[in-house]
Amino acid sequence: MEKGLIIFLNGTSSSGKTSIAMEMKNQGDIPFHHLSVDRFLHNYDQFIDTTYPDIKPTRELEPNVMADILFDPIASLYYATIKLFSEMGLNVIVDTVISNDKWFNDFYDLLSDYPILFVGVHCSKEELTRREQTRGDREIGLAHSQFDYIYAYDEYDLEVNTEELSSAACADMILSYIKSDQEYLAFRKLGRRE
Secondary structure (H helix, E strand, C coil): CCCCCEEEEECCCCCCHHHHHHHHHHCCCCCCEEEEHHHHHHHHHHHHHHHCCCCCCCCCCCCCHHHHHHHHHHHHHHHHHHHHHHHCCCCEEEECCCCCHHHHHHHHHHHCCCCEEEEEEECCHHHHHHHHHHHCCCCCCHHHHHHHHHCCCCCCCEEEECCCCCHHHHHHHHHHHHHCCCCCCHHHHHCCCC
16 A cells, blocks of 8 residues: 655645645545644543643743643654654645754654655735734744744745635646646755755
C-alpha cells in the first residue's frame, strides 16, 4: 500500500488554510483527513478542563510559561500523527503554522521522505489584519509577526492566493494539481533550516 499524501498548507494565521482544508475534505472525490494543530491544542485543554475541573495554580505563572512547556511535546505528537496517517495510506491536510526553525526542522526530520504537496497559501498583510479583526479569536498582529518567516520559502509545488480566489477555487486548484500526477518535489528541496 502507498503512503498517504500529505498536503502541507503553508500560510500565516488567518491566511485561509482551514477554509481550504474544509473545502478539500468535503469535496468527496479524493478522501482527506484534516489535522489541525489548533484542534490538538483544544483537545488537550478540554482534557485538562474535564479531568481537573477544580485545578487552581498555587502560584502565578508568567503569560507564556504554559505554552513554552506544552507546545513542543504537543507539536511532536501532532507531527507523529501526520506520519501515522500517511503510513496507514490516509491522505492528510496539514493545518498548522510552523514559525521557527526548531518546529520546521522537527517536521522536516520526521516527514521529508513522505509524499508532501507543499502549497503556499498567500494573502496581503492588510487582508490578514482585516481577517484578524473580523474573526475576533486571534491576537491582532499575530499574522504580521509570522509573515516574514512563513513566506521565506522560495519554492512551492503550488501557490494559491486567498485574497484573489475563494476557498473553493483554491481547493479546486490543489485537487487539479493532485490529479495531474505531477511530482511533489518542493518540500524535499528545502532542507533543514539553520
